[in-house]
Amino acid sequence: MALQKGLSIGELAKRTGLAVSAIRFYEEKGLVAPIRNAGGQRQFERSDIRKLSFVMISQQLGFSLAEIAALLAGLPQGRPPTKTDWAKISKAFRADIDARIDGLVQLRDRLDGCIGCGCLSLSQCKLYNPADRAHRSGPGPRYLMGDMPEIGG
Template structure:
């Protein structure tokens, strides 16, 4: 296949492992932008392989489609991301991933303890969160959100 012919949606699906319906969904979300050939068929640039791979990986890390689209939209003219682009994008994602890892570590380490939810139903909540002191810091499971019990 000549490079200027572009990829059919079927070829893109075969190469990425995505269903055609998923590719159409990502298109509707503005993550990829196909063009039409002289026969009116939808075609994709080879760079869309990289874009879709990035989408798939970013989703596995828990990023939302709006977050992913915001990063991809920063690339001028929908061009293929360069090494510098990926370095910039990954730096931002790395910071968010570090925050998620910290939260998951707290969750794992405190799974059997007080999470600062204010229920006061566990016997040790009287020690960790007497009179729901965690509630003074805001709503939700305060200790899993990063607040620390006062000692």
């Protein structure tokens, strides 16, 4: 299937809200792969609008470019991705997003109380983490990392 009139980098920038330099950066990272026309100008597929939008949203959610590139590598080469192709990406991405949501909910709900970090600076921590028992499980905010507070002694 021949590429319909592709989008110039300027058109792609207008459609995505990205700077041209950002699109070039994403191209260098292999997240989009334009073809060159006879004059050497980049020509992007319309589906690159969605790819770059996915990159932007994923980065806002805290995913690294390497993680995003690994997901996008699952899309077909040489043709625009179909709804089924995107559904496969979504399924792979969903577990990571759900884990991040769970972590954010725990952070929101526990941040004003004891998080098992060992600071012992809050009087409430003496109730939830007496004598810094959480440190036995390792460093860091143990309760936010999924450890459960010990009940009793």
